[in-house]
Amino acid sequence: MTEGIEVRRSIEALWRIESARIVGALTRYTGDFALAEDVAQEALAEALVNWPREGVPRDPVAWLLTTGRRRAIDVFRTRSAERDRLPGLAPADVTSDEAGEVDDDVLALMFTACHPVLSREAQVALTLRVVGGLTSDEIARAFLTPTATVQARITRAKKTLAAARVPFEVPQADELGTRLGSVLSVVYVIFTEGSSASSGDALIRFDLAREARRLCRVLARLMPAEHEVHSLLALMELTAARFPARTDADGEPVLLEDQDRRLWDASAIRRGRAALASATRIGRGLGFYGLQAAIAECHAVAPSVAETDWERIVVLYEALGRLAPSPVVELNRAVAVSMARGPAEALAIVDTLADVDGLARSHQLAGVRGELLIRLGRTAEARTELERAVELCANDRERTILRRKLTTL
Template structure:
């Protein structure tokens, strides 16, 4: 592999893991999210220039932080009105116990994870539109590119770029403080925060792009944020429900990919490899969510219903012994509470296990004109599986090929093409 290409891959991996912490730490000290991300991006550009010639540093994340800090100082020096901040930041940079020092180096150090949580709440400030909150959080917290975010929401890249630029400008003009708000102010933000945390998890659970089907570092970051939120608002049922959902889904990680990284679908997974400790934690979180909901006189919310579905899967020994009628009922409730074409698509998969693929295929065909599914590989891939089970092999193979063409994740594309090839070598009606 070319040296520059290898460095770029390593840098991308480091950025995926470290970007939220770097941007969060910069934003806490500078008080300017736009400046923080610009400085971090300049550090990445510097790494691309220097690492191929000088080698990758022993601690790449610390190198990026140091360079980003210097870029922030330089930006402030260019602004004569902020000379006092320059002196303060420069002094802190030289003080190992200051905010730029190593964790544990001094009493003034604040844990990075608190910075990341602050970053999530700033990005989800009610001064922003919901679309802007989601896009900004996925950009600065998850480290997703604008192209990845655009594909995640099936919107043009330019639309995502505009949302992020406007969001940062709005936060700066509103002088939004870099802090976790008082609890009475959480209401307008908590729903969006939970939504973004789960989007972060789902991108880790099944990556929309790239060479890996699973990006565990993203999923683990989402789980960490979910646990922090559960500790901050222990009486909020949906916070515990989201933690339950993520724990239960993450329990599949050991069985979701083959040794070469190829995807393994639910029906083919070795369930003895599922992480039982995660399943226990997930079930405990779901019990806590139900208990808090009952105390408040509420029914299950959307995350609790999804967690309940995941719990049925987690407790089944096989696909055949899964309580599919129970899953269908839970999906029906979810469709009423939080309707979406993706939920209906998943419901159709469950229906196929109870009343057969023909009924499910009619449900899926009814979704073919849904705008939210256009350009997505999800509908043709589900339709292909149902057609194959109906014995309509030629049509199934065509749908698999369409799904593969639409898939942006290389591993998923390979799996879909393999399914099409498997069908091609079988006689019609096999």
């Protein structure tokens, strides 16, 4: 029984890392995005049944690809209108090396999922599913949206792509600009889920964060004149630089003020600052990702929490709020205000967000409000807020921090 559980965990970990390449390779093979995603899921389901019983194959990615291709051939054989395509299909047995045969399979997959025939919400949800390997529940939490809504978007998106016969390819140069915004948004959300997991027993999903950075580096090489590509890369590098200090040896979260900054990745900080400098040089002022990268840079270069330029961070959040108004931005601005000017002024900002739909159901609002109330000495109210935050929080590690704060009260 224990061995079976371990195998299942191994399969889930493999899928997190390799699902995008598998779906991308199957899409290139079949020419049918929706079919590729379906047969990939069937291959995964078969692995979950067979591998605990028969053992993990020597080349698990090749096994999944082979199984997916065989399922695709079975589907084509049942479609009378598709029979002419069978002679053009390659043999079903493959090696895992074939998944990397076309280096930009995942990038092509993203642009396909972000095709203009889809709504923005559908683009993001579908790409998170097939590229990020996220479940519908995780996507829903990321967007503060009901799970049923996300599932409906994914289903409609796949049907729309099939009906529109969207090709599996990276767009030509003259089309890239118009499609880039959606792709950057998806990469950003994948990284956000990786850097602060919305659920589960891990604070950081390194595989998702790593994949998002890899995709952004590909984009930076493909579109070197796009300042927001460099800005997003800067944001991710500067944020990922702090990963080594964000958890202890047991995987428990370490708050910013308690982190050993000597563990921060100096190379990632240098890469992030260089990318931000490129964005500044290329662009006409910082945009949505650039402003966030500048905030991350303030943290990365500060010797300590006390010596951080909190006033600059407040100004950057104000600019970000004017450019892209969001209750989450306001909540983060409130945290910065609390550090720069005290908890009372910050609490006034937080209280204006109490009735915002979506955010009111987030543990983050209750957690921040509870922390501010602690600093103001309003212990009973703080306890109520922190208890609510624990109840709403879906991540096991974050709940540990919240419970620890409750214990100190």
